[in-house]
Amino acid sequence: MSDVIKFIRIPKNQSKVIYALIIIVMIFSYTNPILLPLNVDLETQAYYNTIVDLPAGKTILLAFAFDSGQWGALGGAAIATLNLLQTKNDKILISPFSSVEGGLMIQRCLGLQKGGYNALGKYGVDWVILPYGPGDETFYAAMMQEPNGMHTAQGNKDYFGTNMENLPIMDNVHSHKDIDLLICIGGAGAGHQVRQFGVPYGIPILVADIAVDWAELKMFIDNGAVKGGIKDAVGSAELEKLIGIPGIATSTVAGLSLNHLLIIGFIVVGNIQYLYGRYKKRGGK
Amino acid sequence: MSFVRSFIPKIVLSAIIVITILSYFLGIVPLSNGVSIVNQYVIIMIAFSLPLGVINLVGRNIKNIQNKRQDWLLDIAMLVSLTVMTVLGIFFGVTNTIYLWLYNNVNIPVGAMVMALTGLYIASAAYRSFRVRNLEGSLLLVSAIIIMLWNAPIGAALFPPILPIGNWFNNYPLTTGNRVIFIGFALGVISLCVRYIFFRENITGEST
Amino acid sequence: MPTLWEYIFGALFFSFCIIGMYRAEKRGEQKMKTIPACNGIPEGIQRSVEMGRPVLFEFGSIALNLYSQYIGPALGILNEVAKESARLGAHLITISFDPPSTAIMEEIVKNNYILYGRTMEEMDNRYVAGTDRGFTVATLAILEREKPGAHFLMGTTSYDAVIVCQAAADIGAFQVAGAIQTFQLPVMSVICDYVLIGEEFAVAGSVFSNKLGQLGTIVGHDWAKAVLVGLLILGAILAQFGLKIVMS
Numbered sequence: 001m002s003d004v005i006k007f008i009r010i011p012k013n014q015s016k017v018i019y020a021l022i023i024i025v026m027i028f029s030y031t032n033p034i035l036l037p038l039n040v041d042l043e044t045q046a047y048y049n050t051i052v053d054l055p056a057g058k059t060i061l062l063a064f065a066f067d068s069g070q071w072g073a074l075g076g077a078a079i080a081t082l083n084l085l086q087t088k089n090d091k092i093l094i095s096p097f098s099s100v101e102g103g104l105m106i107q108r109c110l111g112l113q114k115g116g117y118n119a120l121g122k123y124g125v126d127w128v129i130l131p132y133g134p135g136d137e138t139f140y141a142a143m144m145q146e147p148n149g150m151h152t153a154q155g156n157k158d159y160f161g162t163n164m165e166n167l168p169i170m171d172n173v174h175s176h177k178d179i180d181l182l183i184c185i186g187g188a189g190a191g192h193q194v195r196q197f198g199v200p201y202g203i204p205i206l207v208a209d210i211a212v213d214w215a216e217l218k219m220f221i222d223n224g225a226v227k228g229g230i231k232d233a234v235g236s237a238e239l240e241k242l243i244g245i246p247g248i249a250t251s252t253v254a255g256l257s258l259n260h261l262l263i264i265g266f267i268v269v270g271n272i273q274y275l276y277g278r279y280k281k282r283g284g285k
Numbered sequence: 286m287s288f289v290r291s292f293i294p295k296i297v298l299s300a301i302i303v304i305t306i307l308s309y310f311l312g313i314v315p316l317s318n319g320v321s322i323v324n325q326y327v328i329i330m331i332a333f334s335l336p337l338g339v340i341n342l343v344g345r346n347i348k349n350i351q352n353k354r355q356d357w358l359l360d361i362a363m364l365v366s367l368t369v370m371t372v373l374g375i376f377f378g379v380t381n382t383i384y385l386w387l388y389n390n391v392n393i394p395v396g397a398m399v400m401a402l403t404g405l406y407i408a409s410a411a412y413r414s415f416r417v418r419n420l421e422g423s424l425l426l427v428s429a430i431i432i433m434l435w436n437a438p439i440g441a442a443l444f445p446p447i448l449p450i451g452n453w454f455n456n457y458p459l460t461t462g463n464r465v466i467f468i469g470f471a472l473g474v475i476s477l478c479v480r481y482i483f484f485r486e487n488i489t490g491e492s493t
Numbered sequence: 494m495p496t497l498w499e500y501i502f503g504a505l506f507f508s509f510c511i512i513g514m515y516r517a518e519k520r521g522e523q524k525m526k527t528i529p530a531c532n533g534i535p536e537g538i539q540r541s542v543e544m545g546r547p548v549l550f551e552f553g554s555i556a557l558n559l560y561s562q563y564i565g566p567a568l569g570i571l572n573e574v575a576k577e578s579a580r581l582g583a584h585l586i587t588i589s590f591d592p593p594s595t596a597i598m599e600e601i602v603k604n605n606y607i608l609y610g611r612t613m614e615e616m617d618n619r620y621v622a623g624t625d626r627g628f629t630v631a632t633l634a635i636l637e638r639e640k641p642g643a644h645f646l647m648g649t650t651s652y653d654a655v656i657v658c659q660a661a662a663d664i665g666a667f668q669v670a671g672a673i674q675t676f677q678l679p680v681m682s683v684i685c686d687y688v689l690i691g692e693e694f695a696v697a698g699s700v701f702s703n704k705l706g707q708l709g710t711i712v713g714h715d716w717a718k719a720v721l722v723g724l725l726i727l728g729a730i731l732a733q734f735g736l737k738i739v740m741s
Contacts, residue, residue: 014409014412014413015409018405018408018409018412019405019408019409022404022405022408034439036438036439036442037438037441037442038438039438039441039448067396067624067625067626068388068392068393068394068395068396068397068626069396069397069399069400069624069625069626069652070400071393071396071397072397072400072401073400101388101392101624103379104379104385104388104392107380107385108385108388108389108393133328134328134331134332134335135324135327135328135331138324138327138328138331139324139328141320141321141324142321142324142325142328145317145320145321145324149321152325153325153328160380188674188676189674189676200309210652211436212652212676212677213674213676215459215460215462215463215675215676216463216467216674216675216676218455218456218459218460218463219460219463219464219467222456222460231436232436234436234437234438237438253437253438256437257437257438257439257440258439259404259408260433260434260436260437260439260440261437261439262408263407263408263411263433264430264433264434266408266411266412267411267412267415267426267429267430269412270411270412270413270415270416271415271416271417271426274416274417274418275417309495310495310499310500310503330593331592331593334592334593334595334596335592336592337592337595337596337620338591338592338595338620339620341595341618341619341620342620342621342622345619355638356634356638395626396624396626399626399629399630400626400652402629402656403652403653403655403656406655406656406659406660407655407680409659410655410659410680410683410684414683414684415683425679425683429679462675463675465691466673466675466678466690466691467673467691468718468721469691469692469695469718470673470691470692470694470695472506472692472714472717472718472721473566473691473692473694473695473696473714474565474695475506475507475510475714475717476510476695476696476710476711476713476714477565477566477695477710479507479510479511479514479710479713480514480699480706480707480710481565483511483514483706485514485704485706485707485710486565486569486698486699486707487569487572487698487702
């Protein structure tokens with residue numbers, strides 16, 4: 001028994017061994033991708049259905065609230081959402097929420113969507129990028145306020161400095177009354193979206209967020225405050241499966257799976273060592 | 286502390302809280318307009334505070350370089366990258382090629398790398414901390430393994446019953462625990478607001 | 494517009510807090526259960542002073558103006574940390590990645606330092622980067638170089654709590670974390686010495702101040718919780734009979 005334990009135990013400079021194993025598994029998963037079946041969650045299905053079922057001609061506020069650290073988790077969801085919105089005939093207002101990098105992230109995702117940068121239609125008519133406003137919830141509240149919050153909170157200009165009077169899409173968008181759906185990619189939970197968009201104005205909300213924030217997001221999905229949700233890279237891969245365009249997320253899911261198994265393996269090995277140590281202390285062999 | 290510094294912030298804070306709450310519950314248009322104006326002021330103040338942080342950062346880094354503190358070369362690298370991105374962004378716009386190239390090829394990989402560190406630390410922490418020491422530790426361990434298997438597609442492929450078990454965990458204990466904490470904190474915020482409105486809370490660090 | 498029940502419960506919970514506040518002040522006393530994590534904060538600072546190491550305080554890597562309702566409780570705790578550090582002569586390092594919070598932290602630390610006769614040159618408030626990733630790396634660097642004896646993480650964090658808390662544990666720092674979001678609660682409870690969860694975080698500042706009015710509002714919020722628990726139990730029982738009055 002003690003020989004088995006000695007064989008599987010991780011030596012004293014544990015961290016380096018752990019990191020090395022993780023890196024080896026990651027390299028293996030990228031060089032030998034394993035195609036795993038994906039079960040689409042109810043929340044991802046609800047996210048997809050809400051967008052697809054929205055009647056044509058509505059106005060969607062698409063918020064980018066994630067930065068480069070969350071690219072691996074939410075980049076796929078952002079690009080998949082853009083690909084899905086291309087199939088709809090809605091007006092799309094893209095806004096960088098809560099992130100100074102939001103505008104840059106928007107540029108990146110627009111460049112990576114199917115069909116290229118202008119695939120959403122004519123800029124200023126079918127879609128527009130709004131500027132970043134500091135203040136987070138204060139900014140959202142200012143945007144939604146009547147009579148003309150959507151213009152005044154943005155300083156009456158778009159992301160590129162064009163006056164909103166010269167953008168036909170903004171002619172009929174003034175406040176909360178003109179927003180039919182909010183899709184938020186990122187944003188550290190759904191609390192501020194629910195507080196500033198959902199509860200006061202009843203705007204339906206969809207959120208894609210990292211797994212760490214899922215516990216809070218699930219709470220809002222369960223009580224109906226949020227209509228659908230995408231959970232991290234796995235949810236992004238499910239959305240890519242639903243729209244039929246595999247992307248970044250699908251390619252990372254195999255690596256994610258193998259590393260999860262590896263971490264479980266570490267936990268099991270650690271506990272075997274611990275229990276064996278306790279057994280030895282009590283005088284066992 | 287002088288009257289102006291101790292009392293004026295409390296009055297301003299109290300007034301804003303009262304106006305915001307009343308505008309939500311009573312829906313009186315002048316109050317809503319007042320809140321809207323206050324929101325604009327807050328956005329302006331926050332925008333003005335952004336350079337404050339930069340001044341603090343630059344000042345401290347220059348001082349570190351002058352004193353040749355440990356790793357002062359990294360401070361030089363920080364100042365150079367700050368200057369380059371600021372100059373490019375202000376004078377050439379945020380859509381210029383070099384700015385976007387630097388963002389896409391430097392910022393995003395570095396940011397993703399930092400987030401990837403989490404995975405390494407989690408693995409190390411999981412190995413060291415998730416032990417069957419007592420009942421609570423065992424419960425944490427079991428639920429961690431179930432959620433990890435449920436999250437990864439390979440879990441369902443290897444062990445199909447993990448899906449309904451994970452869904453149960455997701456729908457009941459996870460959501461319940463979150464709701465409890467959220468509701469408790471929301472009530473705590475109500476009591477905090479009452480303290481602010483009635484000037485019972487220290488907001489500028491008075492220790493008496 | 495809010496529903497009728499929002500008016501009723503809003504008014505009820507507000508009244509409870511006001512009644513609790515005036516009741517405590519009138520009675521002249523208010524007993525309060527001790528929160529172990531609140532005792533941990535002075536303990537950590539004392540330990541740092543004995544070891545000759547600094548104290549590190551941070552609000553976390555999510556901007557306070559994103560979670561502005563958490564700023565009040567976190568400031569109350571910072572006030573206590575700054576007070577104890579000023580009193581005991583500890584080197585307090587405060588870090589923030591959000592400019593408005595940097596300004597607020599400076600004000601609080603300055604006011605406490607003035608009270609205890611410490612000079613402004615001893616203040617060490619650092620603004621580190623404008624994004625959460627930069628903040629995480631900067632915190633790691635500070636932990637590695639300065640090797641604080643106590644690490645207080647009060648606020649909201651995203652994925653970086655495990656990195657920062659693990660790094661602080663590696664250098665042997667005494668850690669107290671406070672969180673409302675459950676994002677990193679499991680990690681914090683495993684790695685940190687003490688954790689303030691949810692409403693403990695909201696009331697910690699009041700517990701430290703020990704002022705009757707503040708403690709009274711905590712009693713009021715406990716009454717509000719009792720009402721909610723009663724409604725939950727009633728709703729659960731009625732739901733078994735198909736009556737969804739409470740749920741609706």
